[in-house]
Each structure stands twice: as structure tokens, then as C-alpha cells.
Amino acid sequence: MTNVSQLDETEVLKVDMVADVSGSMSGQPIQEAKESMSNFIRSVQFSAGDMVELTSFSTGVRLEQEFCGDEGLLLSKINDLYTGDSTSLYDALYTAVERTAAQSGARCVMAFTDGQDNYSDCTRDDVVDAAQR
Numbered sequence: 001m002t003n004v005s006q007l008d009e010t011e012v013l014k015v016d017m018v019a020d021v022s023g024s025m026s027g028q029p030i031q032e033a034k035e036s037m038s039n040f041i042r043s044v045q046f047s048a049g050d051m052v053e054l055t056s057f058s059t060g061v062r063l064e065q066e067f068c069g070d071e072g073l074l075l076s077k078i079n080d081l082y083t084g085d086s087t088s089l090y091d092a093l094y095t096a097v098e099r100t101a102a103q104s105g106a107r108c109v110m111a112f113t114d115g116q117d118n119y120s121d122c123t124r125d126d127v128v129d130a131a132q133r
Contacts, residue, residue: 012049012105014067016096019078020113022058022087030083033112037078040110046071053099054078057092059085059119067103089113090120090127097130 017037025033037054044050046069054064054077065077089111096109109131117124 010048012051013045013108014051014053014100014103014105015044015108015110016053016055016067016100018092018096018109018111018113019054019056019064019081020058020087020089020092020111020115021056021081021083023084024087024114026083029114030081034078034081037112038075041071041074041078044071049105051103053096055092055096055099056081057088058083060088061092061095086119087113087115087117088119089115089117090122090124092120093127094122094130097127101130101133 017040019033019037021030041052044052049069051067051069052065052074053067054074056062056064064081065074068074093109093111100107100109
């Protein structure tokens, strides 16, 4: 991260939250991630048009919820996350960057993860290249 700033209520923000639900996140780690994601959702300015998408990953990547402005729906989707299998971190980040890049306004991808990739087809460099494009 190179810069952080508070947006005012006139600039629409699109955020793709990427949640690690691999086996290593079982127990306390997934509970802490869910709490962090839920706290973030409660701070989003949905009334100003902000939208959030929820992507999860373990052995594969799953779109849990497309970009929307429904706080209750997003909180429910976060609450329903469960863990298992391997870690496709780079595949998930690549997917999230591509989906978020297609949105208008300010855009952000946030990953909630505990570690290293061990299952992706994409590489770290693939993700960086996609983000730079």
C-alpha cells in the first residue's frame, strides 16, 4: 500500500473484498477475518453509492456476491463463509483485480488472508501486471 485517503461522500467507491477460506483459516483466523470484514462493511458509505463485492477462495475462486450496495446482504454472505482445502490466493486476486478494474469510480481490492499461495495457476507477477494495467 502506498497511499490511503478518506473519500468524501461525492466519490463512489467500488471494493472487492477477497476472503481466504482455505483450511489454514479454520477457527480463530476466519472468525477474526469475518469480524474485520463486517466492521469494514459497516463503515462503507452505501448511501453515497459505494458498492462492495465479496470473493472467497480456497482450492478455487468463488464469487460470493457481485458488487452491491446492500449492507445486510453482504454481512449475511460474510457470516456464511466456511473454510477448507488449499489456497488459490493469486488466482483470487487476479480475478478480483480484473472484475474491479471494469467498474467506474474509485476502486480497491482488499484481501483478508493469513498467508502464502499454494494452489494458483496465476503468479504474483500476473496479479501485479493486471493491477498496473
